[in-house]
Amino acid sequence: MPILADAWFIHAATNGKHSGPAELVRGEMEIDDLQPNEVLLAPLFGSWEGNMTHAIDRDPIDICEARGYERCVIGNSGVARIVELGADVTDLKEGQVVLMGAMDTDAWGYPKKLMAYDMPVQGLMRTRMKLRSDQVLPLPENTRHDLTRWAAFNVRYPTAWDNWRIAHGTFRLLINEEEFPRMNVWAWGGGTALAEAHLATLLGHSGVAIASTPERKELIESMGVKAVDRTNFPALQFDERRYKTDEEYAAAYRDSETAFLATVAELTGGLGVQVFVDLIGEPVFRATLKALGRQGIVATAGWKVGMRMKFLRAVECIARHQFIHTHFAPLSEARKAIAFAEENEWLPIIDERIYDFDEIPELAANYAAGKYRMFPVYRINGE
Ligand SMILES: NC(=O)c1ccc[n+]([C@@H]2O[C@H](COP(=O)([O-])OP(=O)(O)OC[C@H]3O[C@@H](n4cnc5c(N)ncnc54)[C@H](OP(=O)(O)O)[C@@H]3O)[C@@H](O)[C@H]2O)c1
Secondary structure, eight states, X not given: OOEXXXXXXXXXXXXXXXXXXXXXXXXXXXXXXXXXXXXXXEEEEEEOOHHHHHHHHTOXXXXXXHHTOSEEOOOOOEEEEEEEEOTTOOSOOXXXXXXXXXXXXXXXXXXXXXXXXXXXXXXXXXSOEEEEGGXXXXXXXXXXXXXXXXXXXXTHHHHHHHHHHHHHHHHHHHSOTTTOOSOEEEEESSHHHHHHHHHHHHTTSEEEEEESSHHHHHHHHHTTOEEEEGGGSTTOOOOHHHHHHOHHXXXXXXXXXXXHHHHHHHHTTTSOEEEEEXXXXXXXXXXXXXXXXXXEEEEESOOTTOOOOOOOHHHHHHTTOEEEEOOXXXXXXXXXXXXXXXXXXXXXXXXXXXXXXXXXXXXXXXXXXXXXXXXOEEEXXXX
């Protein structure tokens, strides 16, 4: 008997590469027979994240075109229940709840490609899927936390965990805990950056996250992290070309940057930031560097608004600033992140509305229009 799944697809562009955003289309999908090293999964809840909107926008890549698919299922963050084990799978159980850890790794165990993003494994916006047994990460048995929260934990939190591991370790090479116990850890951006500021806060550091809406600031504060209002610095969007040619823009930028650096000085007692998590990129990078204290660290795993960075080596060397770049996490670290989260409630607080499977196109439209708080979740087979 073939295994059938109800799924939301995006289709390949019919008239070339730049034919506009994809539509979500509901359809049936036949899944190949379960192989001995695989598990059959019923995805329960998924979390809507930026990469899914990029996939729909076909920007920066058209996933169907890149993989030669006629249609594909997106979604790489969520929780699933194991419904059947392949004949050789001995370390997992039917009924167990897992996260998706599907990725191609290099010889060091680091991710090269991620499921339903740049790796040719279809995503979880469907009622059944299968993965190799080593591509799932079991949650603690009888977890005390809601599965919807774990759905939004899946990609962003292990990313934040591993980024913090390297940033924190690097800072501790420069100055030890006795000399400087409590670091100022600031974060630009959304869910992943907030996860890292929250982690630092739980570990006793002073965490700050920057956001622009009252709902997000309230969420940040409810996690014990200090919120800084991005709207106080309205022109803090650096554009080098404009800065050189448009005096009005340059003056407004400088005013916002000065106000931002005054806020940093005030909240860090003049010491500056020790770890600045910047998943935004170009528009904020100049201010990020200026906000760092001596031997401060810029930590990144993302480039929401620009990948190319420019800085003066001499200035950064003399300041002993360090630059940390990571991508998701090795599975060994993702397992540690799960254990820490269970123990310490290091988990996202998800948006109030959970979208039903039928409502996924509405969720996609709301996300694209910015109508979400931070962690929107949808239901697949979950109750
Ligand atoms: N490498 C990896 O494994 C990995 C894993 C997860 C995420 N990422 C990447 O990390 C980036 C962030 O993803 P995310 O899911 O954590 O974020 P997100 O939830 O998509 O949120 C991004 C937030 O950044 C803020 N923002 C947008 N433009 C800004 C600007 N010009 N200046 C300052 N703030 C701005 C906005 O919040 P406010 O308006 O409230 O400030 C926005 O909601 C993305 O590029 C994503 O692809 C990478």
